[in-house]
Amino acid sequence: xxxxxxxxxxxxxxxxxxxxxxxxxxxxxxxxxxxxxxxxxxxxxxxxxxxxxxxxxxxxxxxxxxxxxxxxxxxxxxxxxxxxxxxxxxxxxxxxxxxxxxxxxxxxxxxxxxxxxxxxxxxxxxxxxxxxxxxxxxxxxxxxxxxxxxxxxxxxxxxxxxxxxxxxxxxxxxxxxxxxxxxxxxxxxxxxxxxxxxxxxxxxxxxxxxxxxxxxxxxxxxxxxxxxxxxxxxxxxxxxxxxxxxxxxxxxxxxxxxxxxxxxxxxxxxxxxxxxxxxxxxxxxxxxxxxxxxxxxxxxxxxxxxxxxxxxxxxxxxxxxxxxxxxxxxxxxxxxxxxxxxxxxxxxxxxxxxxxxxxxxxxxxxxxxxxxxxxxxxxxxxxxxxxxxxxxxxxxxxxxxxxxxxxxxxxxxxxxxxxxxxxxxxxxxxxxxxxxxx
Numbered sequence: 001x002x003x004x005x006x007x008x009x010x011x012x013x014x015x016x017x018x019x020x021x022x023x024x025x026x027x028x029x030x031x032x033x034x035x036x037x038x039x040x041x042x043x044x045x046x047x048x049x050x051x052x053x054x055x056x057x058x059x060x061x062x063x064x065x066x067x068x069x070x071x072x073x074x075x076x077x078x079x080x081x082x083x084x085x086x087x088x089x090x091x092x093x094x095x096x097x098x099x100x101x102x103x104x105x106x107x108x109x110x111x112x113x114x115x116x117x118x119x120x121x122x123x124x125x126x127x128x129x130x131x132x133x134x135x136x137x138x139x140x141x142x143x144x145x146x147x148x149x150x151x152x153x154x155x156x157x158x159x160x161x162x163x164x165x166x167x168x169x170x171x172x173x174x175x176x177x178x179x180x181x182x183x184x185x186x187x188x189x190x191x192x193x194x195x196x197x198x199x200x201x202x203x204x205x206x207x208x209x210x211x212x213x214x215x216x217x218x219x220x221x222x223x224x225x226x227x228x229x230x231x232x233x234x235x236x237x238x239x240x241x242x243x244x245x246x247x248x249x250x251x252x253x254x255x256x257x258x259x260x261x262x263x264x265x266x267x268x269x270x271x272x273x274x275x276x277x278x279x280x281x282x283x284x285x286x287x288x289x290x291x292x293x294x295x296x297x298x299x300x301x302x303x304x305x306x307x308x309x310x311x312x313x314x315x316x317x318x319x320x321x322x323x324x325x326x327x328x329x330x331x332x333x334x335x336x337x338x339x340x341x342x343x344x345x346x347x348x349x350x351x352x353x354x355x356x357x358x359x360x361x362x363x364x365x366x367x368x369x370x371x372x373x374x375x376x377x378x379x380x381x382x383x384x385x386x387x388x389x390x391x392x393x394x395x396x397x398x399x400x401x402x403x404x405x406x407x408x409x410x411x412x413x414x415x416x417x418x419x420x421x422x423x424x425x426x427x428x429x430x431x432x433x434x435x436x437x438x
Contacts, residue, residue: 007232008052008249009078010087011059011071011110013101015378016421018056019390021089021243023401025052026392028250034390034403036382038077043388046406052246053081056390058379060091061161061348064098064105071106075113084232085239085249086114091421092130092242093139093150094123094169095162096176104176107210107238114236117209118200120228121181122241122248123169124215128399128424130242132214134185136167142285143397143426155283155423169212182208186216189223200227215244225252243399266394268402270435271416274324276361276370277430279333280354280377283422289373293430296331297323303334307353317357321365329434332357334377348376355380366411371418371433378419385412396432399424 008030012018018034025032033047034054044053055074059067078086088106090096096103107119123132129140129147137150151157151167166172170181182203188196203211213224225248231237239245277296279286290298299320305312316332323330334350351374358372358381372378389406393416396402405415418433 006050006053006081007084008087008246009081009083009085010052010054010089010246011074011078012054012056012089013060013091013106014058014376014421015056015382016374016419016424017089017091017242018054019392019401019403019419020399020421020424021087021246022054022390022392022403023395024243024246025250027395028246028254030250032392036387036389038073039388043406047389047391053078053083056379056382058376059106060096060101061376061379063100064102067102067105068109071109072112075110079113079236084236085228085245086110086236087245088238088240089245090240090242092125092128092244093153093156093164093423094137094172095156095159095164097162098176101162102176103173103240104178107240108177110238114238116231116235116237117207118204118231118237119178119210120224120231120237120239120241120245121169121173121178121210121212122215122224122228122239122245123212124220125242125244125247126215126218127247128242130244131216132169132186132212133216134214135170135183135212137169138167139423142288142423155285160282173210178210180208181210181212182206183212184214184224184227186214186220189220193223193226196223196227197230200231210240213248215248221248222251222255224248225250229253268394268396268432268435271369271433273368274327275329275434276320276324276367277331277433278354278358278370278372278377278381279331280351280372280374281420281422285425286373286420286422288427289425289429290331290333292427293331294428295431295434296329298331298333301332301334301354301357303350303353306334306357307349313353313357317360317364321361324361324365324367331430351376351380355384359384362412367415369416369418369433369435371420371430373420374422382417382419387412390417397425397429400429402433 390403
């Protein structure tokens with residue numbers, strides 16, 4: 001059982017983002033474990049004393065009705081653990097819609113278990129070049145790329161499932177049921193703590209149930225974290241945002257009486273054997289990473305055949321397993337799709353088929369280190385492996401974590417796993433996974 005001191009819980013609406021929050025907490029000196037579902041008492045006991053407990057999910061791809069089935073047990077679990085802050089970890093780009101991955105629906109479901117009327121929403125995450133100024137969200141296009149208003153971002157504005165057509169997060173989230181959102185713009189952080197506290201108290205008196213906190217630079221994290229923690233100490237609450245929620249709280253904790261030392265970054269040692277990477281992301285960032293994956297045999301799987309031809313899938317699996325057994329690093333990608341392959345509407349089926357492929361491959365040629373790129377692919381693939389938890393190992397690039405897998409199966413236990421969202425990482429990220437001087 002996690003010790004009573006665990007004060008922070010997070011639910012990741014996809015697996016890749018959930019591991020980024022795990023990394024943010026661990027780097028800040030917090031004892032954190034990410035579970036791949038509501039954990040059993042036995043797995044909690046195995047994890048040992050924890051400061052932060054996470055659950056990786058897939059609500060980002062769900063309807064509000066499915067989200068209720070997914071999130072209600074999560075809310076009950078965290079409330080039973082005595083968590084003060086339940087962080088609904090959405091993507092830092094906030095891509096979501098009323099009909100799928102609704103952040104508003106998630107808040108309504110989780111607040112049944114966390115009754116604080118104030119719901120802080122943290123916009124911006126500077127370490128991955130996401131910025132929120134006067135409620136308007138901006139994001140860089142890849143590592144070192146130009147920063148765009150999110151509704152003009154070359155990728156997020158044309159996202160195949162949840163395109164971002166509104167940059168004002170207050171308007172974007174109002175369409176999902178979070179109407180009347182108050183806002184603390186970033187210049188307000190220059191005020192005294194008493195003035196900020198009075199501002200929050202005024203919102204509560206006005207019954208403004210959600211409050212958007214700008215984050216335009218790293219210095220804004222600690223004051224935002226102090227405001228969130230002050231509210232949580234009064235009554236447990238739900239907070240929303242990217243990993244900047246964890247960054248804000250830990251920045252505040254480190255600056256106060258509960259200061260904890262930051263963990264020193266650990267270099268990634270060379271892989272003990274071949275490395276496998278499964279790519280299901282369509283983003284231009286990931287496409288460049290495939291092109292720069294030096295040291296890998298690169299194979300492009302026909303998505304149409306992967307979901308419709310068992311013989312094709314088995315032939316691919318046999319060939320990849322043979323290459324891995326021979327000691328070769330292998331990358332298999334279902335994207336970019338070749339002409340005539342599956343359409344975007346087939347994305348869930350492709351992700352499910354990719355997950356089944358990975359599960360079969362790990363039985364045929366288990367590797368000790370592998371990576372998965374793509375949110376839906378990551379979520380389904382990790383679930384298909386039957387792992388129960390992930391703990392943090394290191395960070396090869398901002399927004400990307402490498403984790404240790406925990407499983408009741410000794411073949412899978414201890415594997416090193418990187419989960420990567422489509423927009424995350426530099427061009428040579430996949431080569432970095434080999435480790436050492438590669």
